[in-house]
Amino acid sequence: MQVVGVTTQHEVYVASKVHKFRMNEMVVIEDGDLYQPKGEVVETFSYNRYIPMGFDKGLADDQVLKTLEHIGYDIGADDIHLAKVRLFEEAVQPIQTGAEVRHPHFDEISSLLVKAAPEEGLVLGEVKSTDFISETIPASLKGLLSIQDHEGVRPQNGVPFIFDIRAMQQYPHIGVFGGSGSGKSFGLRVMLEELMKLRIPTLVFDPHFEMNFSAKAEGVTDSIDYQERYLVVQIGRDVGVDFSALSVRDVERLLSAAGSLTESMINVIQSTHKRKDSYQSFSDRIANLAAALELGKQKVEAMLHDGGMTRDELERFDTYRKLLDQFGSLPLASVKGIQWRVNRLNQAGLFQQNIRSIEEGIHSGQLVVVQGPVWLLQVFSSYVVGALYGKRRSYKDAKLQQLQGEFFPPFVIVTDEAHNFAPKGFDAPAKSVLKEIAQEGRKYGVFLIFATQRPTLLDETITAQLNSKFVFRTVRGTDIQTIKEETDLTHEEGKRLPYLRSGDVFVSSAIMGRTMAVRIRMAHSSSPHTLNPFDELREMKQQDSSQLLEALKPQLPLAETSIMSQLTALNEAAKRSWDVQQWKKELDRLSRDGLLKKEKTPFATLYTEP
Template sequence: MKVVGITTQQEVYVGSKERNFRINEFLIIEDPYQEDLLGEVVEAKTFNRYIPLNIYGDFVDNSVLESLKALGYDIDEDTIYISKVRLLNEALYPIQTGSDVRLPKFEEVKDIMIKTSREDGLVLGAIKNTDDMALQMDEEFKELFHTFEEGRLMPQKEIPYIMDLKSMHHYPHIGVFGGSGSGKSFGLRVLLEELMIQNIPTIVLDPHFEMDFSETASYLEEKTENFKDKFKCLQVGTHVGVKFEDLSAQDLKNLLDAASHLTDAMNNVVDILFKPRDSYYSFFNRLQMLTEAQEEGSSDKIESRINSGSDEEERRAWRERKKLFESYDKTCPYNSVRGILWRLKRLGNDGVFSKDIREIETGLQNGKLIVIQGSTRILQVFSTYLLNNLYHKRREYKDALYKKTSAEYFPPFIIVTDESHNFAPKGYESPSKSILKEISQEGRKYGVFLILATQRPTLLDETITAQLNTKLIFRTVRASDIQTIQEETDLTMEECRRLPYLRTGDVFISSATMGRTIFARIRAAITSSPHTINPFDELKSKFKEEDERFLKIIIDKLPVMATDLTDLALEIEQETGTTYTVDNLEERLKQMVDKNHIEKEETIFGYRYKSKK
């Protein structure tokens, strides 16, 4: 392999007669006037005289061809392999044409490829096209994982990609981008498995109910890591919620605003009517009584309701309404009070105020991964309160250390969200966006980090996107998303052109720690999503199950005449409690005949259904 054509300090062309080149593989250029230089193949082509194409284009120009001839290549007879190689570090001078090129040894790339040990890092997968170098790799980096390719497990053959967890202190926050079916959720699962292995306290906002790590993946034969004690799934309104008594007026306004946007007048109503240590019911009743009084319209009408009360209890309740009316009617408009009442009732019906977050705090203190499940809307509401609360607990602890005052310990933690553009949208404000933006800009100082996954990076807030120092980029098709990725990473034009065609599970990892983009394949996950069953297999299985159940019910009752289906339906209902109309029962029997489970014959008295011979 030789350097050919006109060279620069950043890029060279390499030609070979014997060896074809692979995209993203590494080569060492032995420049006689400079030290050995490491480069990466960014483009590769093969041609010979039988290919009816113009080879004098942008990639292979006259200077390259002349160099090939001068080096002894017969471009009219030989098959020529040519690659464009970009140097990892800029050379002092343009590379000498004719310099020898060879494959690097592992020791020559170890410091570039591997930034930390297995114990201190997250093993995400394999660096593609490094199998030649991996042959001389240290034993500690071998047999760490399998990859899943072509429907089967493949043993590790390449250098592992180990993300340096400690470097997040200097280069915080991770973005996971990729379209539907690209392997984004699979990659996020692997990332979360690694965090559990390291016992890193983590909160996951899971709107799809898929981040469950109970089940070991079906393709793994051997017993592997068990995560059952390392994570906990909690549903908003069932297991966790907001303790109303702990809310400040600002917390309550954030929650109500997340339910539906608050006007200035509504904010003012909360400030006036909400009292410290209010319970949900005391605040709700205050709002309700005030609206009922305002609906009467005046103090005189309320006084008449007091006088006409049927008992002392009713009169006392109306006196209380009158007091509220006289105190707050002028400062709290009726429509605004109604708006707050409606939002509060909506949150109450969702169960947001039925629990507290103590279980989440305990889980984080124990180094667990806590998965918060719920609809996107409920998670937006709940996360606004939760993240504010936990982030400020951590911040208060760190500030107290700095001031040398006492404070209760709260651990550093990581926040993970799927569909993150719903929580921090570009172009408009949302309650959860403000806390995520604050963490993206200041969280590093306090040990709070973000991992944000989305199919649409273009829709994610730009301030937050700019703070993501590591980005995992899976297959992406939309031009606007590719443009955003190109602006926010160091992906080259060639790599961006490859994005729509990446295989599921292949990923570009753009990392500030590495200082460059690595092309990798995500390792096989140890656990599987509860949604892995194919919906069409599920449908077929359900039909089969229903057929078997129906067959079990009627098999002992055959043969049966079509004219006796009314009696048969009644008999089935008495025995099993399952109700069939005559039409439904006849339809099911015909289906059993069509599926060859039973037979149907014609007699002089009509059709008869009987068991199969």
């Protein structure tokens, strides 16, 4: 391998007759005057006699071709492999043309590739095109992972990519970007497995109900048992909001997530909410106020003076009068709007639990997965993130003031579909507290990992604070433009984004100091959504057919004319409520599928075993 063509302080062209260059391959240039600069292949090309000599618009321009001829390459006969190599550090002078090029020894580039030991960082994958230096990789960095590749599962044969989690104290927050099918959710799963490995307290908001780690991935035999390291809770069933702990501002935030609030509705909340209100006391007050406003003050006063009411009715109308005296100027429509929103959140189970189990999980170093529909997660996240961040902040502030505070551990907040929680251009329940954490969280040891298919829709203040970005395949031009603005991806890497394989990712991180191409390792656990929906259809059809055959077996051979008399028995056995026509259709289908045999006799049509 040799340097050819015109060279600069930033990039050179390298040629070889035998070696086919690969993207992101690392090389060392034997230029003693510049202390053997190192670089990475950013563009590759093969030139041979079948390409017209007039080709001069690509990598092989006239200058490169002339140099190749001068150093002994036969342009008309040889296959010539070319690569554009970008130097890791700017050279003080251009590289010597004709200089020899070789693959590096691990020790020469270890500082560029590995920033943390495997037991102290997140082992997320394998640095692409580093198999050339596999023989010189130390034993401590070998055998750490498996890779899902073209030929199936293979052992690690390159340098592991280890994300230095400790460096997040200086360069906080991670963004995970990628379109549908790019491997984004898979990469997020691998990150969460590594956080569990290090027992880092983590809070995950899971709108897709897929972050469960109980099922081992196919082909995985030796891995950490995550069973004791994570906790899955559902909003309304396991966790909820302690209404009595809410301030007026908290109530406003929660109710605005159930439906946008007008100025008049906000006034209703501020007027009617009392400190330490329980859900029952607040909802009763709102319901009674709505009923009183509907009746009107005159009617209420008249009912109280007329008499003839039971004691309970008297108490109820007396309550109406007191509420009208206090809040009679509030508009009925706004009161009813608040009543509807409070009822909607209660019906979703939000006010029937508390967050004690989440706090306990964070304290014990677990990964706590909170599941629920997106709209409810938006509501709940604003409360739980504010509460936990407040506890951590109070502890750190007390410690700085040399006061005694209750310890609350540092933790990581992870969410998929992050643009729903912190959207650009409009407000969302959790947006303000997430923006605060993005800007100030590192001082208190609270960090964000935000995954989204649409980085363009994510709040710009938060995007700017994501110091490490994992960029999977992205197709939309606006998203690619946003990613290029927020990372140091080169023009060539930007052009590759729409064509990345699922599981390949560009890691642009201030921690690493440059963009790296990585293949995400095989996850130890599998998502409950891995079954192909078309396979699911086939399985359900087979299961349904098996169930019907079991129900039919005692009745076979079955005459078509006997279906009516056997209808009750057939429906009970098959757990169906079909009529005769439906059973005939199913019997014909089973016959077409070869599971039953249909015979026409002079007396009747018979269904028998095949």
